Amino acid sequence: MLTIKRVSLDIPRGRRILAVSDIHGHVHFLKKVLERAGFCKDDELIIDGDIIEKGPYSLETLRYVMELDKKPNVHVISGNVDSWQLELIGSCEPERTRALAEFIRTAKKRWGGSLFLDFCEEMGIGHPQSEAETAAAREKVIVHGQAELKFLSELPSIVEAGNFIFVHSGLPERWEEMDGQEATPVLKFDDFRNRSGSFDRCVVAGHWPVCLYRHEVAEFNPFFDRNKNIISIDGGCGLKRDGQLNCLIIPDAEGTMEEVSWTSYGGFPEMTAVDSQQERKARISVQYTDNRVELLPGQSPGAGLVRLRHLTTDTVLVVPEDYLYERDGTLRCDDFCDYHMEVKAGERVELVETGAMGSLIKKNGVSSWYHGRLKPV
Structure with missing residues (x-):
């Protein structure tokens, strides 16, 4: 079980912060959107959770993010899907085995793969077809994927930087007092913007595709709620047929929402x-x-x-x-x-x-x- 862990960054004035979330196994989208944003060593990059699943290249995406995370200017946050897969793979409880077996049966067909199946393919193991085969494969995956699973297990759930707070899905009331508690309330806060209060600092969250906050049009650009001081950035990458991966560009950690811009990449032909x-x-x-x-x-x-x-x-x-x-x-x-x-x-x-x-x-x-x-x- 992941617990809430906060990290506070001391970022020099004038240093850009880039933030992406909900990559969902689309490593090529991540590379493209960072290229469009001009990401370099003079920027801070925050990856705001949901690195894997619901996309075709979970393991490749995770390893790319792990390489990025070796740099001092890159900070990775846990998402609910990352945490969920960590629990499914790491648990031997029958209900978890059943859930994992059911998930991988649909993942390949619906999204082209999953972290567990990627590990299996790399080890030359056929796709498990039953709960018993899933349980046997999991024992090998836990050993083979030790570094990747350890990385996911150690991710923080909240990163604070000046006037901005980064969290995968949202902040419940009295969140400042929740250090060490179970992390689900900040990893899976559905419909955060409509269910939250307002904040003194700007909260940047993913998890809830921004198109769900709009009903007159299907729009996937970041959603700026200036009354509540919330920016939602999940562009529906991998989840929506017309989704995109957004990259928020914050020119200064001590700045305001009004100074924030973004770029995006959807992979569609012009x-x-x-x-x-x-x-x-x-x-x-x-x-x-x-x-x-x-x-x-x-x-x-x-x-x-x-x-x-x-x-x-x-x-x-x-x-x-x-x-x-x-x-x-x-x-x-x-x-x-x-x-x-x-x-x-x-x-x-x-x-x-x-x-x-x-x-x-x-x-x-x-x-x-x-x-x-x-x-x-």
């Missing part, structure tokens, strides 16, 4: 819009916190499309068929917003996907459906 499109505001935004739907009978809306009713709002909508999935015996819809942004002919956009609904594009961190033609830049 395209040029051939046709213009007028803005059409969103009628509905389905998010995973409220995504139960039912199929509606009747005429098909088109090849590759399905007609649904969103159970909570009773809204009828049409979505791509591959947005549907089942969880806990209930039909659900992947994150979907029917917003159409204004696009001018000749503008550059990023192409997320093309399908029966048209093209899902991004511009300035905002996603939109687009029904015009695109051509490569």
